[in-house]
Amino acid sequence: xxxxxxxxxxxxxxxxxxxxxxxxxxxxxxxxxxxxxxxxxxxxxxxxxxxxxxxxxxxxxxxxxxxxxxxxxxxxxxxxxxxxxxxxxxxxxxxxxxxxxxxxxxxxxxxxxxxxxxxxxxxxxxxxxxxxxxxxxxxxxxxxxxxxxxxxxxxxxxxxxxxxxxxxxxxxxxxxxxxxxxxxxxxxxxxxxxxxxxxxxxxxxxxxxxxxxxxxxxxxxxxxxxxxxxxxxxxxxxxxxxxxxxxxxxxxxxxxx
Amino acid sequence: xxxxxxxxxxxxxxxxxxxxxxxxxxxxxxxxxxxxxxxxxxxxxxxxxxxxxxxxxxxxxxxxxxxxxxxxxxxxxxxxxxxxxxxxxxxxxxxxxxxxxxxxxxxxxxxxxxxxxxxxxxxxxxxxxxxxxxxxxxxxxxxxxxxxxxxxxxxxxxxxxxxxxxxxxxxxxxxxxxxxxxxxxxxxxxxxxxxxxxxxxxxxxxxxxxxxxxxxxxxxxxxxxxxxxxxxxxxxxxxxxxxxxxxxxxxxxxxxxxxxxxxxxxxxxxxxxxxxxxxxxxxxxxxxxxxxxxxxxxxx
Numbered sequence: 124x125x126x127x128x129x130x131x132x133x134x135x136x137x138x139x140x141x142x143x144x145x146x147x148x149x150x151x152x153x154x155x156x157x158x159x160x161x162x163x164x165x166x167x168x169x170x171x172x173x174x175x176x177x178x179x180x181x182x183x184x185x186x187x188x189x190x191x192x193x194x195x196x197x198x199x200x201x202x203x204x205x206x207x208x209x210x211x212x213x214x215x216x217x218x219x220x221x222x223x224x225x226x227x228x229x230x231x232x233x234x235x236x237x238x239x240x241x242x243x244x245x246x247x248x249x250x251x252x253x254x255x256x257x258x259x260x261x262x263x264x265x266x267x268x269x270x271x272x273x274x275x276x277x278x279x280x281x282x283x284x285x286x287x288x289x290x291x292x293x294x295x296x297x298x299x300x301x302x303x304x305x306x307x308x309x310x311x312x313x314x315x316x317x318x319x320x321x322x323x324x325x326x327x328x329x330x331x332x333x334x335x336x337x338x339x340x341x342x343x344x345x346x347x348x349x350x351x352x353x354x355x356x357x358x359x360x361x362x363x364x365x366x367x368x369x370x371x372x373x374x375x376x377x378x379x380x
Numbered sequence: 381x382x383x384x385x386x387x388x389x390x391x392x393x394x395x396x397x398x399x400x401x402x403x404x405x406x407x408x409x410x411x412x413x414x415x416x417x418x419x420x421x422x423x424x425x426x427x428x429x430x431x432x433x434x435x436x437x438x439x440x441x442x443x444x445x446x447x448x449x450x451x452x453x454x455x456x457x458x459x460x461x462x463x464x465x466x467x468x469x470x471x472x473x474x475x476x477x478x479x480x481x482x483x484x485x486x487x488x489x490x491x492x493x494x495x496x497x498x499x500x501x502x503x504x505x506x507x508x509x510x511x512x513x514x515x516x517x518x519x520x521x522x523x524x525x526x527x528x529x530x531x532x533x534x535x536x537x538x539x540x541x542x543x544x545x546x547x548x549x550x551x552x553x554x555x556x557x558x559x560x561x562x563x564x565x566x567x568x569x570x571x572x573x574x575x576x577x578x579x580x581x582x583x584x585x586x587x588x589x590x591x592x593x594x595x596x597x598x599x600x601x602x603x604x605x606x607x608x609x610x611x612x613x614x615x616x617x618x619x620x621x622x623x624x625x626x627x628x629x630x631x632x633x634x635x636x637x638x639x640x641x642x643x644x645x646x647x648x649x650x651x652x653x654x655x656x657x658x659x660x661x662x663x664x665x666x667x668x669x670x671x672x673x674x675x676x677x678x679x680x
Contacts, residue, residue, distance in 0.1 A: 202559040209553065217547040217554055228543045232558050238536075241543035285557065 124154040124324050125292055130174060130184035132348075144170055144348045145181070152341075156355070157318055157325045159335035161367065162345035163374065168328045171345070172294050175326065177201045189291055203233065206290030206323070208281050210297040215281025218270030222261060222280060225269050226250045229284035253283055257313065275306025279313055286317050293318065295327035299334065307331070311338060332364050332371075342367075346374050383515070389638050391519045393631030394526040395583050396602060400610070400630045401533055401623055402576035403603030408611070408622075409537075410569045411549040415471030415600055416456045419478030420449045420574040422596040424581020426485040429591040432493055438500045442525070442582045449578020450571040452478060457567030475596070483593050490592040499586035500525075518587065525583055529576060530623045536572070545569050577603075598651050605658045606630035612665045633657070 130148040135141050144167050152158055160168045173179040175186060177198035185194045193201050208215050216225050227243040230250075243250075247265070254262040257279050261272075269277060278298060286293060295314065299307040311331075315338050318325050329335055335342050341355035344367065352370055354362055399421060406414035424445035431441040452474055459470035483489060493499075501518050508517035536542045548555050548565045555562045577599070585591065610629025614620055620628075640653055 197561075199556045199559055199561050202557050205557075207557050214551060214553045215557075217550045219550050220543070220546060224543060228540070228547060228558065231540055236540040236544045236560060238539045238541055241538055241540045 124156070124189060125152040125175065125326070126150070126185075126187040127171070127174065128185050128187065130171075130186075131182045132170065132174065132179070133182055136182075145184075146348065148184070148348060148350075150343075150350065152324060152326065154324055155322055156341050157315075157339040158327065158341045158343060159339040160326065160328045160343045160345060161330070161332060161335045163371075165347075166345040167348045168345050169296060172296050172326065172328055175292075176205060176207060176294055204291040205294060206285035206292070207294040207296065208278070208285050208298040210300050212274040212277040212281065212301055213270075215284065216269035216272075216277050219268055221266050221268055222254070222272075223247070223250065223265040225280065225284060226253075226287070229287045232288040253287075254280075256316075257283075257309075273306070275302050275310060278302060278306070278310050282310065282313060282317060286321060286323060289321045289323060291324065293323045293325040295325065295329075297328050297330060300330055314338070332367050335367065336362060336364050344370060385638060385642070387515065387519050389631065389634045391522055391587065393634040394519070394522045394627065395580055395587060396634065397580075397606070397627035397630040398526050398529050398583065399577045399580035399599065400603045400606035400626045401530065402573040402580070403600060404607045404610075404623070404626045405533075405545075405569055405573040405576070407604055407607055409546055409549050410566060410573075412460075412467050412566065412570070413471065414453075414456060414570060414573065415468065416452060416474040416478070416570070416574055417471070417577050417600040417603060418596040418598070419475035419482070420452045420577045420596075421581040421584075421599040422482045422591075422593065423448055423452055423478050423485075424578030425585040425591050425595060426482040426581075427578070428582035428585040429486055429491070429493065432497050432499060432586065435498065438498055438503060438586055441586075442500070442579055445582030445585075446575040446579045449581070450575035452578070453570040453572075453574030454567055456574070457563075457570040461563035461566055478596075479593065482596075486591050486593075488591075489594075490590070492591075493585075493589040495589075497589070499589070500583075501586060522583060522587070525579075526627060529579065530621075530627065533572075533576070534621055534623055541568070598654055601654055601658050602630075602633065605654065605661055606633050608658075608661045608665055609633055612661070 127148060127150045130145045132145040133141060133143045160171070162168050170179060174181050177196060185192050187193070188204060217228070220228070224242060227241055230243055230246060250265065251262040259276050259279060261276060261280065269280060272280065282298070299310050302310060311334050327339065340359065342359050342362070343350055344352035351374070399417070403417060406412045427445045427448045428441040431444060432438055456470045456474045459465045459473060460467050465473070500521055504521050505514070505517055508514050537546060544555060544560055544565050545568065548562050548569070552562045555565065606629035607626050608629070609632050610625035611622065613632070614625030614628055636657060637650060637653065641647065641650070645653060
């Protein structure tokens with residue numbers, strides 16, 4: 124489904140700050156997998172996500188999505204098949220536009236943004252039903268600007284928007300990290316539900332070890348640009364937070380939660 | 381006397397109000413400080429001036445000016461999006477180039493249209509007759525043009541394309557995740573914006589019957605002042621659209637200038653006055669925002 128092959132990436136090449144992050148990095152993700160990626164700061168998790176989305180170009184190597192080499196494609200072209208939720212809750216929604224307007228604009232992804240009416244009135248009830256599932260009372264606030272919502276509410280809205288038109292691949296970039304513990308859990312449960320329902324292949328970067336243990340079908344631990352642990356299926360199900368912590372402590376790094 | 385003064389304020393307020401809507405698109409919606417405006421306003425005057433001088437249809441001249449302004453806006457956009465030049469500089473470049481271009485279009489630094497030339501005001505004059513209504517003929521024509529521009533812009537901002545325009549300044553990352561090119565949308569926004577500014581220039585040309593190559597100086601500051609007055613003062617009135625607020629903002633602004641002029645301000649001091657008024661509005665704006673603890677949210 125997604126394949127990163129022979130990725131090389133060096134930051135600040137030719138300066139004293141030169142840092143070779145990836146040298147011959149390889150990763151393959153199968154259709155339908157929900158992969159949690161954990162690792163210390165600077166381990167390359169977010170860079171990897173940005174290489175997949177096209178926000179960072181690798182020095183060499185290929186990004187293959189669904190059998191097509193998308194390496195030369197620009198970020199917005201790749202977005203046709205990729206959905207994304209960011210760490211910063213204000214990045215997934217448009218703050219000055221209302222919830223209804225935000226949902227309408229997301230609902231039109233893949234179609235032309237022409238001169239027909241932007242607000243989708245036919246789908247109003249569908250939007251309400253989707254918002255109702257969040258249990259946040261947003262279904263009665265369709266006219267509220269997204270900027271007036273709390274971080275957790277915005278992130279939940281961002282998740283609905285990113286998956287409204289089913290993407291082939293969903294990238295979650297520490298999307299619960301900026302939230303309080305309760306909202307963080309709510310958004311995580313919602314994530315799992317949406318991903319399962321729509322059968323979306325998902326790549327989630329997280330600092331929260333508990334989320335990596337409880338959710339997903341596969342867990343990857345990264346360190347200094349390499350994969351040092353990769354478990355899936357039954358093997359992953361048996362792992363506890365302590366197992367991850369042990370590995371974490373071996374490479375002596377900070378850990379979330 | 382007072383009646384004539386008020387009519388004058390409204391005439392100028394509506395003409396420059398069209399321009400202010402253009403500034404509203406770049407400044408508020410796109411978050412792009414576009415100085416091209418100082419060049420595209422006289423561009424509209426120049427294009428219109430030459431067409432009227434050659435006896436062409438004055439209404440067509442308005443459309444031609446809009447097209448010319450859009451083209452100039454497209455260049456500003458291309459400088460920024462394709463050539464990666466910083467946004468402030470892009471506007472300055474277009475403005476500078478337009479100074480020469482505007483001069484070449486008319487062929488002189490300043491010129492007047494003869495009194496016999498056909499304008500949108502002469503073609504409609506018969507409709508208003510000779511009576512007291514004739515006094516209002518210009519302001520009515522200008523009002524209608526401003527309203528059409530406003531309604532079309534309001535309509536556009538509610539379309540899917542308009543939604544993208546509103547999101548690109550707010551959150552470029554979101555536009556990318558929607559698989560749309562934010563660069564293209566920015567260019568479209570700059571085209572519409574400078575088209576409106578040029579259109580205002582064209583109306584102004586037929587109103588004042590004069591071209592002056594330096595007449596664009598201070599346009600953007602004036603537009604910004606109107607936008608800020610409009611957003612601050614008229615935001616509280618819920619049933620009004622922002623575009624209406626921006627036009628009202630320009631009328632308030634023009635009223636201030638007129639009052640200052642009739643109170644003895646020398647016309648050569650108006651640009652200084654504009655700047656002071658602008659800074660004052662910004663400070664009031666800041667004060668109001670702080671008082672309301674509204675945070676950094678912007679209206680669009």
